[in-house]
Amino acid sequence: MILNRLPLKAEQENPPENTGRSSHRILFIGGVMLAVLLIFIVRLWQLQILEGGEYQLAATLNRLRVVPIEAPRGLIYDRHGRPLVRNVPSFEVAVVPAYLPDDEEALDRIYRRLSELLEIPVTSRTAATSPQGAGEKGIRERVNEGLLVPYEPVVLKRNVDRETAMILLEEALTMPGVYVQVVPGRAYPTGSLTASVIGYVGRIPEEQADAYEALGYDPDTDLVGLTGIEYQYEKELRGTKGQRYVEENVQRQIIRTLGEPIPPVPGHNVVLTLDLDLQRVAYLALQRGMEKVGARRGVVIAMNPQTGEVLALVSLPTYDNNLFTQGIPPETYQALLQDPHHPFLNHAIGDQPPPGSTFKIVTAAAALQEGIVDERTIIQGEGVVYLPNKYYPKDPGRAQKFVCWIYLNRGGSHGPLNIVDALAQSCDIFFYKVGGGFEEQEIEGLGIQKLAEYARLFGLGEPTGIDLPAEAAGLVPDPTWKRRTYGETWSTGDTYNMSIGQGFLLATPLQILNATAAVANGGVLYRPQLLYQITDVEGNVLHAFQPQVIRQVPVSPENLA
Template identity: 35%
Template sequence: MRDYRIFIDHDNLEPEELLLEAVSPDSRIERPLKSEFFIAFYFSILVVLAIFAATGFKLSILDNDYFTALAVKNQFINIPISPPRGLTYSREGTILAENRETYGLWLLPFRLTINEKEEIIVRLSEILNLSIENLTGLIEKNSGKASFLIESDISEEKKEKISSLGSLALVIAKNNTRVYPDGKSFSHLLGYVNLVNENDLSKDSFYQTNDQIGRFGLESYYESYLRGKRGEILINRFSDGMQELEPHKGNSLVLNINSKLQKDIYSELENGLRQIGREVAVAVAQDPRDGRILSLISLPSFNNNSFVRGLTLEEFKVFFENKKDPLLNRVISGRFSPGSTIKPLIALAALEEGVINPSQKINAPGFITITNPYNPEIVYTFRDWKNHGLVNMREAIANSSDIYFYTVGGGFYDIKGLGIERIARYLKMFKVDSILGIDLGGEAAGFVPDPEWKRQNRGEIWYQGDTFNVSIGQGDLLITPLWLTSYIAAIGNNGFLYKPFIVDKILNEEGNIIKTFGPEVLASFNFNEENLNVVKEGMKLVAEVGTAKVLGDLPFKVGAKSGTAEVVKGQSTSSWITVFAPYDNPQIALTIMMESGKEGSYIPHQIAYRVLENYFK
């Protein structure tokens, strides 16, 4: 059946006719609406109703906790209580970093009435020893805040006087601050904490005003473990009610550090520097069996407690204007010429590469000369520190013959020598140009020069004399004391270079172990056993008849190597001793370096003797 429509001319309708159009029999006949339209219409209504219902359910049920929390937040003012940081223990249980309970004074501006304000300012200025002008300015500056900190560490006497004021606008909150019982001896190892700044607050939402944060050393490296969980005081805006939620202490560190060894070495270094009027020294001790750091000292040192409380002007000048840079951890960040301490590695490389037989003797008369290959009229003289005569490899290591190592390193007489490429390869095998990954920030890598580097940086070609210099630990070769100790430990333990690590385990608030650290081999070397023994025997002779024979008086055998390297031409040198002990079953590798003149070159040897003697008592 067809549908029909009757159309009306709307342009000719009178106004009253418009009103009658809906009921007029002449109004147009539309086609019937299809059922799909009604289905869609009713479905749309159902969807809208469902959305309203879901929104209501979400607001009343699912988001109930959120809005409840928001209401509580608006009702209460939060005053943070900084958590006590985790403690730091030496391997034998001595506390190296602990906490002292303190009290901070907070002001609640909304509770400070006009009548009370003037009296509170006067009384507080007397108690806190602040000028009325400064205190007034502080209050005005923070008047828009719900609460703000006036002073972070008030004494017990001040606390009692403030409490006696009876003002609801003043709140005393318990806090904690860091204390280092023996700060200077452990300063570069532990580092320090101080108050957070605006940058800290913007980078990490965990921190709030008056929190302390690790800035240096282990305090910084393990900050996320040490910092704990904050407590708070909740103050009701609309009543006098107050609720305190206790903080939770951070996790504690148990170190591999032997505190007695650390203190002994620190005292010895201070006394040694005092004897020769110098300031710079380093020492690091490692267990060759697994890489554990037993001691780590850098001088000049600093009192890390000073940074916790805030530096005075005089202290600031000492720390930041001192050219010797007390804040530099020279053990891991200082780069030095190793001097003759590199010779055992060069000797091992020469044996492994078949450059020389260990029994073959080389004449070391005190100097050698070589001719410039591009101009025969130019002759270079390379001197030794003494005339050694004929020496084999063991004797060359024992007596530190430069001529011998010029020859096996750079080539002379009829011996081709290793050459810089092979020397660099062995140095890099021992990872001298890499960081070792100790658990402290700021570790530096050493540096191995080569012909390409010299061409790019100095616009010069590489000479045979450059290889001579690297072969005896001079020139542009640079190492860190940490690396030197790890490399000597690898010689002593027959070829295992371990990652050095300071922390043994981490304990939670209840004292339970939550994390442990163990040995990690960075490189293992399949050296010929006979070659390795030759090098070690030469190092044993260093202590018995060679350049560090004071160590021969110890009641046990050791392997050692001494060295000197010029720091400022004609003025100062770095005097080195590195040693593993006991010789047959090494339990410690010890390196000591002191900035000295010629008169102090043997002081590190004497210190190493006394340290090792006491360690094995």
């Protein structure tokens, strides 16, 4: 019995040893907890005492926002102060998601009414069934994308017509969350009469958004000049936005305005050298002339040869730039874009055809200056000449035939001519010979190098530098260019063609006008300009027109007279 109880005694002696171990565990755990608590207290003290001001400032800044105040864009006038551009209010329709009704039926009714008035599909699914809306996001998708910032307006449509805007304002009580916003817009009172010069404004193209944002623009809301003077003088016309500081809650709902707003600074006004009366006369005259001969494209440019001031610049066909301020329908835009006669192109600076007989003035000036001819030189203007093949000079069958326009039209010739008569009658044969030479009559000719040199001196082959975007450079060809482009050698026949403004030679109408103006003014090649003045909103002149000389053409006044 005693032996049977020994294990029990042993069991009774074990607990004191286990109790000691538990005490150690408790002390260890308590120490860890105390350490964690101390770390927490230290960190809390650091956040509240040492860094509390910094975090308080950050929290305050998170509640503050700068709201921009749009600056009025500068206006554009003709040289007599007549407006070519006006600032007008434009309407856009937006939805603030936070203020839309929670009831799905009421929400659907609002979306369907907006779809009807704005011609936007309710959903992308309904857009897919509509020819004009294919691929377009619906109203519901656009609003859902704005739910992350529910108090920020989601713009559904810009350039809404006044009638639609008034209907929405009348129905405002039945459409909570829908707003008509008045934003700055442009109107062009002279429309297509000056569209090729003035251009238009529009939203920043997506591919240029980063570049504009770096300049301080808001790619989502700002209008910029996209073509013409609106683009060329964007920096001057733009103005500087004002701003106001507001406090808002976490949902970006404005609670109050803080302090006094900083007012915007209006953009500068641009006064052009154009004379609107002359522009209108030129436009109508060109229209009539094109209709008379059945032409599809035409240009009229009037320029003061003593200064380079452009007084009129008409390019047809053209477009009405008001279409872009009112929201151009996609089908209208596509029709203009696909028009084979390119109404969006300013043909005065963008077209670069062979200049034809207008180039004979350059050939004549070069021939006189280089001593190829003088005012007494007589050259026979046959209706046809034959240029021998340099490899088979004795074989008339291989000779190249060159004819004059009078031979083609009447079967005749101009006969003997001096240079004045040759210019007056535009004799091709005369200029073939003085440009490329004619061995049979011992006429040396200018040759291609001299002809190309004088063409460049008169401003061909490079942009004139007029203050309009997208000016073409034209082309002055030479043997190096032909070898590089076609892998062929230059021929005397090429020089013949270039001497009368044909062949590979290309020039814009403005380049030819500028070259002609240099002849008229005694040899000064001016840079054509459209800017007459820049003024501030109060009319103070900040910049005034000054003639800009490109170069003095090295031809004597006697040879230009």
